[in-house]
Amino acid sequence: MEQFLDLYGFASVILHAMELVARTVLLGSVIFWVLLAAPLGRLMPPGDATRLHAIARRTVLTAGIASLVSTFLLGLLGFGALQATLDTGPGALLGANFVVLTGLDLLAMLVLLALALPREAPGRDRRFALLGAAVLVLVAVTFGSHAIARTEGRAMLLAATALHQAGAAFWLGGLPCLIAALRLTPPSARMAGQRYSLLAATGVGLILLGSAGFWFGFIGSVEAVYGTAYGSMAASKLIMLAMLLVLGAMNYRLLHRIPSSPGGTLRLRRFIEAEMAIGIAVLAVAASLTSVPPAMDLPDDRVTWAEITERFTPQWPRLTSPDHADLAIPALQAQLDAEAQRREAAQRPQAFTPGEGLLPPRNATDIAWSEYNHHWAGIMVLLVGLAALLDATGRVPVARHWPLVFLGLAAFLLIRSDPEAWPLGDIGLLDSLRDPEVVQHKLASLLVVGFAVSEWSVRLGLLRGRVRFVFPVAMLAGGVLLLAHTHAISNIKDAQLIELSHLPLALLAVVAGCARWTELRGPPELAKVGRWLWPACLIGIGFLLLIYREA
């Protein structure tokens, strides 16, 4: 049971992200089906109309099942955690608001799935029923959101939540259907694309309206943006929405002049794939935001601008492993002791999720150790980025072996991540594997080896096919996971400052993943841009790791 509670905070954010992605696609594909495929199908050649209908139906079914499963698991997780912590029977929990709303949500999804099952194109009544069930899903999730628990401005925040989620469905949720629809004959693809751009524009408007509500109800000031986890996550979301708007604007232009050649939609498809990847990252941030208190509720202990500039002012990297003889350590320890005394004197009530507790007190050696790890990782990533840039010039053949640098990183992880255990510590390898965290680290090292060797083999032409996509997908997944991790509940300044350093890393990882993906998939004019962009992102990541500090 303790292990279950240990995983609760993390599992709920990850499940929430999955649920959010699946639900956005479900609602978006219903909108696509009813507002785009059905009316336009009548204007298309019969073959295209049938294919468009099948695309929408298939996406509704797939996203519906994914949404049903993730919503059920998320509800089950909350139910299980509550039952475990209250030590009560399941009957006593059935009336809880979130249980009732999860039930309503599941019911509405089942209705949607039932309505999508018949293969024939939906008639007027079925289309209305599909929209009605989608609205019911939206209502259920809105009434289970942050907004419902607020004491002030509840109606405004409920409206903002509904608008925001509907906007995401209009804009991002229909992208899987759109990308499939671009394989229709060029005139039909153009027709679908032009209609979709109207839906997307509607979605952008709804999202902006919802965002305005969130600003007034949850954030409220510029200081809250950089001073709290909620504010900085919302800012990351905004940056990615800006990227999406740029991509959307490019799509808008392309959608209105799709060439008749078979490869005419290739460039458009790459942009849409990038939009989908960034869309997933945005939804991961949205899921993460549900686990933190709104910025407005944390007026104390915010990180100040002066503290941010002090922390992010570059200093020479820590390239020697710490030991107690290091002269800088006693001074750092004195500073940490003073901070701890100030925190203790404040005596603010702490709050945690089940399974979470106070972090063990930091000492200067811990921090020096961590900074050393970050800085050497930064050097290696910087080397990878520079080597990849050289490789992109095509003039330095040896640079294509850059994946081998990752082998060095794997060895570094294997040696440094668990200093108490083999090979650095006294605990033997087999004994250390009883600790799940050690197992994770050792597995990570092995996976990095596999990842580096596969990418190297691709570079040498030894492996072909889908293995090429391991690298960009890993970058995207790394960025998304970094965005979706859980946060300090109160304004723990250290955690917030670390958060501020990790957010740009995550954003660069997402952009790098999209760029490498585009380089691999073409068309040539976009691949050329991607080839330079992702190494530049890696260099940025390497630099950020090099200036990383924890005190």
Next chain:
Amino acid sequence: MPRRLSLARRALLAALVLALSGAVAGPASAHAIVVTSEPTAGASLAAAPPQVTIRFNSRLDHARSRLLLIGADNAQTTLPIAEGGDPVALTAPLPATLAPGEWRLRWQVLAIDGHITRGDIPFTVKAP
């Protein structure tokens, strides 16, 4: 495990080395937080108040929340939470006499948006 391990792991993830290594570890969190409490955290009181009131930033499901009084010897007493009333506050009577010493109020609340949060409010009753 020491904090440096999870940070090292984050760095490696950020370095795009391994997407699924579990870099997401870190302080988990939830939604409802304490706004004010009576007694306040760390208070040193001549006598315990007749009732405890903890106000949160979220509307609560009182029936599925819990409040424990824990003594220095770790003995736990479940306090009966008042139903109805303020939707964002937990209110419960304290025992008539609390012996001098260190006490903790251990609360767990279910916000109506489904988030579970828990925490402690320590206070001291001074000897007369």
